[in-house]
Amino acid sequence: MKKFFKKLLLVLTIFETHLFMGILYFLLFPVFKILYHIFSLLKIDPAGTNYRDVRDKDDDLHTLKRGY
């Protein structure tokens, strides 16, 4: 019995993950894509170079703890 419920839970989790991913991919991503497109039209790339200036603050132990 316990095994059965464990399996059921697993199936439900997989289903839920896919449902979530499906919503993300098919409903939200197209909206984002349109927004990206609009932003890219507004953005002017500097001519003659493709470098980006880096203006990060100095790292300390606090910033290194972050995964972003």
Next chain:
Amino acid sequence: MFILGISALYHDSTAAVFRDGDLIASAAEERFTGKKHDSSWPDHAIEFCLNSAGINPAELDHIVFYEKPVLKFDRILDTHIRAWPFSYPAFFPAIPLWTKEKLKIRFIIKRKLGKYPLFVKHHISHAAGAFYLSGFKKAAVITMDGVGEWNTLSIGIGDANSLKILKTIDFPHSIGLLYSAVTAFLGFKVNNGEGKIMGLASYGKATFKKEFEKLISIFPDGSFKLHQKYFAYQNGTRMFSRSFVKLFGKPRKAESEITERDENIAATLQWVLEETALKLAAYAKELTGADKLCMAGGVVLNSVMNGAILKSDIFKDHFFLPIGGDGGAALGGPLYLWRNVLGNNENSPLKHLFWGPGFSQDHIKNLLISKDIKFSIPEDPERTAAELISQKKIIAWFDGRMELGARALGHRSILADPRDPKMKDILNERVKHREAFRPFAPMILQEEFSSYFGHEGVASPYMILCLPVNEGRKTFPAAIHVDGSARVQTVNKEDNSKIYSIISHFKDLTDIPVILNTSFNVRGEPIVLSPEDALKTFLSTGIDHLFMEGILVDK
């Protein structure tokens, strides 16, 4: 203070441990698992590092992961949105991988090692590995790879303890991915076959410049844009698009015959890389005002590009971090913490790459006795090895601690006589089974380097420089490439004494201060780690003699 560095879950997972800023041990996971470029969590490599330091995980002061996982995930999602709806086949398998493992690195590390890690950005990890191991006080630092989190290239400056990135080029514009896309088009594996393309390039002529102009715009300051119409890596399934195929014709099938077109495409790609690199170097000098250059990242394994930068004389001195495939980033993270963040003034510069496991002579004796294999212990193993090499025998040399990085540098090497042009084919037939166009490399005594290659005062102990051999000095044809160049390793007495001694004896016997060196493995497998691996490879190939810590095994 003990700091553990980890790079993992992309390719070539590696661990490294430092005591008070000095490297103690480091190795890639592939050597322990036998799976080439293994990207799995480096449990074995971490265990080896902790054992070498003689500590348990609780005694680690810091653990540094080589990149920022959330930032990388941001790029992955962004790419899927941009490529929507064509990213569909890649999206569904990729996301569970992220949610189950890659986004949970913080917790995985806490669970496995009992401490939350610190995260250093991918290209800072690369840059720190190069700058702090170079021993330079001040230098421009360039990093180039496929892609880290968002950056694919960076230019920075290292000055005393401080390291700062000044400029980046970001995904999808990547010289590494351009190289990989062409590698895939020419029928080789991405993240593996790039070196083969470099070898192939020497056979061709750069006749595809017009076509490459459509793929990439290079600006005078060395920055560039890749025209995405020709690439498909944003969809996550293939490297190049249909437009790419329209431009160059049908992609080469793996293992099929290599045509002149393939050689010329490879040659043009190499030309594009070198042109870009020279512009980059000039710009980095202008930007930083430094007269020394450090370089790191996967693209820096391109020893021909490194040779071109050296020859250009843009910088006075160079340090190319010899550990590609993100292994070098496992070293850079801890050093960045030690020097830039914690403000310590010193760490030992890199002098050699022998940071892996080593084995005692007793261990090897016991192994041979248990397997009932006959052996002898020559009085002077280096002299005996040199004599055998000069008699055209192929020998395997297993000695001391294993090399870190992709190259065998004399501790897990196959050595042969480079004087005989046929030796390349003999080695391929009996041991290596590599593509016929790939060259083997020479080891030369440091003091003889300039008389064979010019460039007085330059050392190349890590086989990361490809340079033309002086005319009249091409006395070791089996280790010279078709274009007259060689990916040379210089050997000095201090850091690689036994190989130094073998070459010295070989010179006494033959007048040539050069031997041929190739990695001790067979095609498709990583370089051997243990005497057990060495014995297995020795017995299954056409190697004539095996030396392990002074013990000689014959066939």
